Amino acid sequence: MAGLSGILEWAFLVPLLMVISFVVVGLAGTRLKRLEYGGWIAVLFAGAALVVGVLVAAAEMLSPGQYVNVQYTWFQLPPAAGTFPNGFRLVAGTLVDPISALMLLVVTVVGFLVMLYSIEYMHHDRGLARYYAELSLFLAAMTGLVIANNLFEFFLFWELVGVCSYFLIGFYYEKPSAASAAKEAFLVTRVGDVMFLLGIFLYFYTYALAGPGNGWAASGFVFTNGNQPFLAGAMGGNSTLLTVAGIMILGGAAGKSAQFPLHVWLPDAMEGPTTVSALIHAATMVAAGVYLLAVTSLFLGFTATDQLLIVAIGGFTTFFAATMAVVHSDIKRVIAYSTISQLGYMVLAVGAGFAMVGLFHLFTHAFFKALLFLAAGSVIHAIGTQDLFKMGGLRKPMRITAAAFAIGGLALAGIPPFAGFWSKDDILGGVYSQLGTHPLYWPFFLLAFAAVFLTAYYIFRAWFLAFSGDGPRDPTLPHAHEGSWVMQVPLIGLSALAVGSGLLIFWPNFQSLLLNGAGAAGIPPVFGPTDLALSGISVTLGVAGILLAWRLWGNGRVYVLPESSWAQPVRRLLLNRYYFKVGYDWIGQRGVYSVARAADFVDQFVIDGTVHGFERMFAALSERLRRIQSGVVSDYAAYVVAGLIAVFVLLLLVAPYLVTLVGGA
């Protein structure tokens, strides 16, 4: 299919289409009441982007291993001894390779389905033109990020993604909690962004100064296939600067992908519309962090220290977030913690050297997580509450939603043949095979393994609470009903993907997509059930989790932890989210606020004080001086006389003295 490969150079159409959609909807949306304030236009453009995305992915799959780079030079510095021995060049362009094709597919599919679902879900909200315009820009930023061909361009889109998430999380900006959640998301990810930028500078600095060969710096730092071993070898493999740069990149990814300790913003981001949560959690915002790690791992390479750190962060976050999901009663928050946990798996995989496996999990996760969110959204849309303990018995009036949530839950819990099983199992198998690398891999592997059980438990706890039993626990809730086809189509489509996207791995073309992405570097992954014993244990854990959830919450049961139980303090700890938010607030109020107050004091009293002091001094002086201006003629005459006398004194006494000083006659 040589003909289809031509599409790879046209991948820039995807972000371009979404930008056009942003402009059109943003400018004309408020006047298009008939078209859902531009919503249908956005759906149309998202559909067109989906077509391009699918074609790109298809072209990449049909003839695998293509790296199509289209670029132009942004600016260029000639080689100069000392600073840039190899020259320095920044380019702007698109690179379509196996991983960006994979991501493009995920983003456009989920983006389109979310956009379509929004038409009904958001129907009763105000500010729809703003919503669809921002959603379009969000997708444009994410797809642009995915096909960026160098780190700097990547960073530009990265920031655009950040600001769009700020807009959308704070969509209900009249609500103080939403405005604060948006700020929180923005500020917390900002910490990561600063680290990311520093990381880029460090990479640029290291390679520009001592770039191997003709200089990667001179090439514009383009992601090049097979670049990593070359660079790692040339740079001595484990230089301190590269390690620090890697840690900085990890920091950026941790902020965006809500990894420990920068995870706090993601659960609060639930303040946005559920559709936005679905998009953020599946395809756009948080995926960017993992994608960054994968790209860095594949094209730049992490040092061994970095890898250990990434494994630690990923493995720990997996378990850490899963524990918090166990106790919460807000359906969206449970899924949010599950996202953090699942992202931890991806980070873990990248850290262990299996970047492509991590991306595979991102691929499957995007579908079942979007499905879970849209199903949750369907419930919220129907009964208007997010509290699991008020729901119940929704299985009967909402069959499709219940089935969709169950499929998403099974995929998340890693039950074969649902999608999550294949990717999660590959991650666990992969990390297992690398346990010899460093003894510290062991605890994090075990944490990730234990999280499988928790995952299955908390997601089915949510399912049983919402859907099983005879009827809602809160009788005041409105009668539930299924949404129209606009909401059902995305649910059904994503359900199919949540079942099938994992099985894609058995399709040789898809497998070669993943293998060729990893062809650049790292350990070649083995897809499919790698280690049957390992898979057996993880499936058993998953089933055990589901059974425990059924035992405690099934058939409308509500398990109440006895007050005297030893687990009460643990429960409180979990409900308070390990006091992380409190801690960060404390740091913010005590630490940052004190510094800010000190700065404010200096600003008000030292800097402004100096300025105002001069101002007051001159004001007082002029207040005195203006009294001279009496208007009385004889006063003026007196001044004239005084001046005259002064001139005489100067001429007769001072001038001769001065003349003698300079030695005149």
Added chain:
Amino acid sequence: MTDLPLVGFIGLSAALLAIGLFGILTRRNFILLLIAIEIAMNATILNFVYFAAYTGGTAGLTGQSIAVVLVGFAATEVAVGLAIVLALNRLKGTINVAQATELKL
């Protein structure tokens, strides 16, 4: 005419100038103010006359003619000054210069 006691004459005109200046600075009555100005001015005219007599010859004539012109100027000035006195009186009902503060911004 070199036997004239120049220092004495200059002393006289200096005294006149001082008296005039004192009047200018202290008087508040416009008419007295005008008189003080006249006294100060006459000190100047007197100076021209002394020095013309002291120098003598044609150069002395120049000084004497300037003195005559200055007497004319003084007359003009008094005419203008008295006109201002009338105008001030009509405007303010007084000729106290301390109350004419319109020069103040």
